[in-house]
Amino acid sequence: KAGVTQTPRYLIKTRGQQVTLSCSPISGHRSVSWYQQTPGQGLQFLFEYFSETQRNKGNFPGRFSGRQFSNSRSEMNVSTLELGDSALYLCASSSPLNTEAFFGQGTRLTVV
Amino acid sequence: QQQVKQSPQSLIVQKGGISIINCAYENTAFDYFPWYQQFPGKGPALLIAIRPDVSEKKEGRFTISFNKSAKQFSLHIMDSQPGDSATYFCAARGNTDKLIFGTGTRLQVFP
Numbered sequence: 226k227a228g229v230t231q232t233p234r235y236l237i238k239t240r241g242q243q244v245t246l247s248c249s250p251i252s253g254h255r256s257v258s259w260y261q262q263t264p265g266q267g268l269q270f271l272f273e274y275f276s277e278t279q280r281n282k283g284n285f286p287g288r289f290s291g292r293q294f295s296n297s298r299s300e301m302n303v304s305t306l307e308l309g310d311s312a313l314y315l316c317a318s319s320s321p322l323n324t325e326a327f328f329g330q331g332t333r334l335t336v337v
Numbered sequence: 338q339q340q341v342k343q344s345p346q347s348l349i350v351q352k353g354g355i356s357i358i359n360c361a362y363e364n365t366a367f368d369y370f371p372w373y374q375q376f377p378g379k380g381p382a383l384l385i386a387i388r389p390d391v392s393e394k395k396e397g398r399f400t401i402s403f404n405k406s407a408k409q410f411s412l413h414i415m416d417s418q419p420g421d422s423a424t425y426f427c428a429a430r431g432n433t434d435k436l437i438f439g440t441g442t443r444l445q446v447f448p
Contacts, residue, residue, distance in 0.1 A: 229380075231380075256434050258434055258435070258436070260436075260438075267426075267438055267439075267440050267441060268381070268426065268436075268438040268441075269438075270435050270436065270437070273433070273434045273435060275434070280433065280434070281433050281434065281435045283435070315380050315381070317436075319434060324369050324386075324430070325371070325383055325386065326371070326383070326434065326436060327383060328373075328380035328381045328382070328383075329380050330378075330379055330380045331379075331380045
């Protein structure tokens with residue numbers, strides 16, 4: 226069974242640009258959550274999607290947005306990038322019947 | 338009230354020793370407490386998890402101890418091995434899929 230797949234693995238962007246990250250959950254999993262990991266703030270929850278609907282949202286500015294498609298794949302978008310957005314962005318998926326959340330390897334975003 | 342406090346920040350253990358990492362929470366609505374292991378360049382991997390209706394759960398060399406009245410839980414790694422060297426995160430979750438993570442413990446196991 227394939228795990229959570231995140232693409233791309235690495236990204237370098239310039240301040241002011243926007244970026245889109247992709248996450249393919251484990252087959253059969255309908256819940257996808259996104260987290261930001263930085264050395265200073267640790268792992269912080271961004272948002273969670275279930276059946277194409279955002280169910281929860283963390284304390285991030287509106288520049289951070291996401292969506293989920295009918296096949297449960299999810300994308301996360303960050304607009305007007307700032308240097309502080311440099312981080313490892315992690316996606317996790319879980320099934321409706323199981324509380325376990327499985328993480329992908331993440332996308333390392335560097336903003337220069 | 339949403340915080341999960343984790344200690345120590347770093348831990349050095351000799352091979353064969355016991356590694357102990359502690360976490361504390363405030364929100365009594367939390368009902369699921371997983372531990373994740375993360376190696377450099379990788380995403381967190383679920384190690385073991387517990388619900389508050391049991392006081393202990395063991396899987397191989399890894400044991401979670403849970404104290405509901407004290408709102409504390411801990412991870413014990415028995416017979417620690419150099420391959421266990423990683424960063425460990427405790428987490429907590431309530432009635433949503435949102436995980437609240439501790440700040441992480443960097444474990445180093447020396448031969």
